[in-house]
Amino acid sequence: MKKIGVLTGGGDCPGLNAVIRAVVKSASAKYNCEVIGIEDGFDGLVLPNKTRNLTPWDIRGILPLGGTVLGTSNRANPFKYRVIVNDKTEVKDVSKEVIKNFQSLGLDALVVIGGDGSLNIAHELFKMGCPVVGVPKTIDNDILATDVTFGFNTAVQTASEALDRLHTTAESHHRVMVVEVMGRYVGWIALETGIGGGADAILIPEIPFDIAKVCKKIIDRKKSGNRASIVVVSEGAKPIGGEVSVLCASEAGGSAERLGGIGNKVGADIGKYTDMEVRVTVLGHLQRGGSPCAFDRILSTRFGVAAVDMISNKRFGEMVCLKGQRIESVSLNDVAKGQKRVPTEEGLVKTAESIGISFGR
Numbered sequence: 001m002k003k004i005g006v007l008t009g010g011g012d013c014p015g016l017n018a019v020i021r022a023v024v025k026s027a028s029a030k031y032n033c034e035v036i037g038i039e040d041g042f043d044g045l046v047l048p049n050k051t052r053n054l055t056p057w058d059i060r061g062i063l064p065l066g067g068t069v070l071g072t073s074n075r076a077n078p079f080k081y082r083v084i085v086n087d088k089t090e091v092k093d094v095s096k097e098v099i100k101n102f103q104s105l106g107l108d109a110l111v112v113i114g115g116d117g118s119l120n121i122a123h124e125l126f127k128m129g130c131p132v133v134g135v136p137k138t139i140d141n142d143i144l145a146t147d148v149t150f151g152f153n154t155a156v157q158t159a160s161e162a163l164d165r166l167h168t169t170a171e172s173h174h175r176v177m178v179v180e181v182m183g184r185y186v187g188w189i190a191l192e193t194g195i196g197g198g199a200d201a202i203l204i205p206e207i208p209f210d211i212a213k214v215c216k217k218i219i220d221r222k223k224s225g226n227r228a229s230i231v232v233v234s235e236g237a238k239p240i241g242g243e244v245s246v247l248c249a250s251e252a253g254g255s256a257e258r259l260g261g262i263g264n265k266v267g268a269d270i271g272k273y274t275d276m277e278v279r280v281t282v283l284g285h286l287q288r289g290g291s292p293c294a295f296d297r298i299l300s301t302r303f304g305v306a307a308v309d310m311i312s313n314k315r316f317g318e319m320v321c322l323k324g325q326r327i328e329s330v331s332l333n334d335v336a337k338g339q340k341r342v343p344t345e346e347g348l349v350k351t352a353e354s355i356g357i358s359f360g361r
């Protein structure tokens, strides 16, 4: 193991730089191994001049930095790569070129830090003979086979702090505050933000909601003297029998379907059925930005170190993961099997219901 590559793919999230730092530091100190940073996700293995040496000197000071110093892309899938031919966009499979470029860089292995999309690409490249290891990142916490992804706890912290602020203005005006949070098709961010930020109702994709039940909760609170309520809505939540709210459809070789809009729909319905004043806040990319919390810095560091150890042990085609307190690894094949959804009949959902939080069911 003389030279390894590292890239960050998909949407950014707090903690990416902490992983890059750990990869560079441990590769250098433990294995005397060189690290090449690949820029803008898989784009860096398709387009020329998008790689650079990363020495321990280069990564000084990046532990608390949000985003990724390498840049990222969620439109750079080598198996469905968008190219412009005669002014027209075409989608091509450039995976063989990626393997060739990986080889001409003289790399012994590639660390792919990414969410489900990038890890699936890593898995496909592995099947073509590329020695990859994966590191699970995403604020959504939806990756199978790891208890938690880095970035998630920071996002929950940011969103919970937003709820604290909304409580004070909601109380002053006796309003209902609806807060739409990210999370794609799973409700982890909404669930933990709602509990951490003291919400009265939490709507998640795993539990299609009945708006009448949400409104009853708010009206009951009003009757008992609580004239303000907070409702956290996951962007992927939907009413019973209804559809997920989509802002933009997915594009071939481009970004995935973009969710959003359910917060405003829920807000409008609550206003109509409770006759209370409602305001809607969409937290959006605020949840992805900023410095990682200490938990995420530590998890990212553990993941980065473990990824380099896995390369040294030739554990290719695997992803580092957290199981309880232990860092382990799991086959990328198992990761590709689906999404980690919130269990609806145990754990945190039950805890929340025990303290009176409504899920609209």
Ligand code: F6P
Residues within 6 Å of the ligand: 011, 074, 115, 138, 139, 140, 182, 183, 184, 235, 255, 258, 259, 288
């Ligand atoms: O997967 C992370 C995430 O932030 C989701 O929660 C959200 O739906 C999506 O990415 C937003 O993506 P983009 O940055 O492309 O708008």
